[in-house]
Amino acid sequence: MKIVICLKQxxxxxxxxxxxxxxxxxxxxxxxxxxxxxxxxxxxxxQLRDKFGGEVIALSMGPPKAEEILKEAxxxxxxxxxxxxxxxxxxxxxxxxxxxxxxxxxxxSDVDLVICGKQAIDGDTAQVGxxxxxxxxxxxxxxxxxxxEVSSFFIRVKRMHEDGxxxxxxxxxxxxxxxKDINIPRVPTLKGRLASLKKEIxxxxxxxxxxxxxxxxxxxxxxxVVKIEPPKPRHINTKKIEGSAPxxxxxxxRELRLRNII
Amino acid sequence: xxxxxRNRTYLVEVLPPKQDSENLEADLEKFSHRYLRVIxxxxxVCITDNTMGHLSFQxxxxxEEFELPVLPEQVMIHLNTFHRKDDLDNILNxxxxxxxxxxxxxxxxxxxxxxxxxxxxLDFADADSIxxxxxxxxxxxxxxxxxxxGVAFNPYEPEEHEFEKMxxxxxxxxxxxxxxxxxxxxKVIDKLLKKYPEIPVFVEAWMSKNLTLLSEAIGYELPExxxxxxxxxxxxxxxxxxxxxxxxxxxxxxxxYDLLKDTWI
Numbered sequence: 001m002k003i004v005i006c007l008k009q010x011x012x013x014x015x016x017x018x019x020x021x022x023x024x025x026x027x028x029x030x031x032x033x034x035x036x037x038x039x040x041x042x043x044x045x046x047q048l049r050d051k052f053g054g055e056v057i058a059l060s061m062g063p064p065k066a067e068e069i070l071k072e073a074x075x076x077x078x079x080x081x082x083x084x085x086x087x088x089x090x091x092x093x094x095x096x097x098x099x100x101x102x103x104x105x106x107x108x109s110d111v112d113l114v115i116c117g118k119q120a121i122d123g124d125t126a127q128v129g130x131x132x133x134x135x136x137x138x139x140x141x142x143x144x145x146x147x148x149e150v151s152s153f154f155i156r157v158k159r160m161h162e163d164g165x166x167x168x169x170x171x172x173x174x175x176x177x178x179x180k181d182i183n184i185p186r187v188p189t190l191k192g193r194l195a196s197l198k199k200e201i202x203x204x205x206x207x208x209x210x211x212x213x214x215x216x217x218x219x220x221x222x223x224x225v226v227k228i229e230p231p232k233p234r235h236i237n238t239k240k241i242e243g244s245a246p247x248x249x250x251x252x253x254r255e256l257r258l259r260n261i262i
Numbered sequence: 263x264x265x266x267x268r269n270r271t272y273l274v275e276v277l278p279p280k281q282d283s284e285n286l287e288a289d290l291e292k293f294s295h296r297y298l299r300v301i302x303x304x305x306x307v308c309i310t311d312n313t314m315g316h317l318s319f320q321x322x323x324x325x326e327e328f329e330l331p332v333l334p335e336q337v338m339i340h341l342n343t344f345h346r347k348d349d350l351d352n353i354l355n356x357x358x359x360x361x362x363x364x365x366x367x368x369x370x371x372x373x374x375x376x377x378x379x380x381x382x383x384l385d386f387a388d389a390d391s392i393x394x395x396x397x398x399x400x401x402x403x404x405x406x407x408x409x410x411x412g413v414a415f416n417p418y419e420p421e422e423h424e425f426e427k428m429x430x431x432x433x434x435x436x437x438x439x440x441x442x443x444x445x446x447x448x449k450v451i452d453k454l455l456k457k458y459p460e461i462p463v464f465v466e467a468w469m470s471k472n473l474t475l476l477s478e479a480i481g482y483e484l485p486e487x488x489x490x491x492x493x494x495x496x497x498x499x500x501x502x503x504x505x506x507x508x509x510x511x512x513x514x515x516x517x518x519y520d521l522l523k524d525t526w527i
Binding site for chain 1: 286390418
């Protein structure tokens with residue numbers, strides 16, 4: 001089974017700043033991480049490969065710095081990684097991004113399954129996965145919480161939605177987007193991290209994937225952002241307390257004391 | 263671990279490199295250098311486990327990868343409850359294989375990339391969650407006779423609950439206790455020593471001048487003291503608690519390490 005996972009580098013902060021002119025997120029000077037939802041895609045792909053054999057390829061589009069998340073994917077056990085990076089890709093909206101990713105998937109060739117996280121935590125659109133499926137003309141299932149069966153010809157998945165779940169069966173090739181219920185992502189091992197440092201990541205330019213340049217970048221993006229602003233800060237620091245009920249109570253007490261509330 | 267106290271063997275905390283290190287090779291080299299320095303001094307190196315929820319490499323895997331020497335009396339690994347089961351198994355099997363016997367078992371702090379062990383993972387179907395107590399029980403049944411497990415004691419927590427929890431930890435197999443950092447005498451620690459006279463206790467000496475960080479670590483706001491002198495505090499702890507060992511956290515290897523040899527007299 002040949003699996004492509006589409007990954008995105010996102011700012012590691014809730015304090016997102018927007019460029020007032022381009023209305024895009026300012027990424028310079030902000031620590032960047034692998035989109036947390038994509039970690040579930042990585043894990044699922046590795047588990048499927050380990051069970052059924054084949055290859056996992058990580059694919060991302062972004063500035064050269066996005067190589068960091070591909071290195072992380074390699075450290076986690078992905079077989080190889082490819083970065084789409086060129087000024088011409090800059091400013092692509094979800095439609096243009098999914099077009100470019102679909103073209104790269106075509107170039108990779110013989111791909112059976114594409115897995116994406118359900119959405120990125122910066123844009124929150126959840127459109128790129130479905131966009132890839134649309135550009136490729138493949139079946140798709142979003143919000144997948146479990147892969148129930150994989151045969152030579154089809155995949156059966158359990159989709160989560162507000163009122164319950166669906167079971168969908170689709171012939172390969174398929175695009176799925178996954179939610180966090182699907183697995184528990186691994187963390188990179190030292191051995192994996194050190195091995196990833198030695199691996200080269202090819203950078204593909206628009207000509208490498210034979211894109212129509214009018215369909216990528218700002219010119220190829222039908223989305224027009226009229227206004228964008230970060231949500232008003234709530235001035236609330238949220239901390240999740242876990243443990244048994246008595247321990248949660250003790251932890252809460254400790255937090256309240258630390259803040260001089262009691 | 264009584265002999266650590268009798269032989270005046272400091273437990274020296276060393277933090278492994280973080281996963282998002284921008285210069286991993288240099289950080290690994292620094293870690294290895296510190297590890298060897300502690301070992302060569304005859305002290306016990308104590309390697310933390312994702313402190314404060316920061317994703318870091320495991321001490322056991324660094325020891326294995328770089329073939330660092332393991333002298334069983336001189337290596338301690340912290341182990342918390344924020345791991346996948348297969349990662350926990352890997353850590354424990356590496357420790358067993360490398361001859362690491364001392365484990366400091368703590369509940370620990372989680373984060374978005376650090377999954378908590380589930381009750382089903384350790385066969386505690388009836389438990390609400392996995393705490394250090396369940397992890398201790400697991401270690402002392404599945405790895406009986408292989409590891410010597412210790413636990414943490416926080417004198418800044420509500421006393422009654424902390425002692426009740428300590429009772430459960432002792433029942434679960436805790437063989438030594440390491441306290442949270444002390445700044446001078448602490449009445450709750452005095453009670454602890456009276457209550458468990460047979461258990462070796464190590465008081466923690468905070469070797470950083472940053473007491474704000476200490477407040478965050480213990481979850482209790484301590485008054486700022488610009489004149490706080492970690493070495494003076496360490497000497498005072500030796501005087502106040504002569505029957506206890508000492509665990510050194512955030513020790514400055516460049517400026518403080520060489521001062522240690524004349525401190526525990």
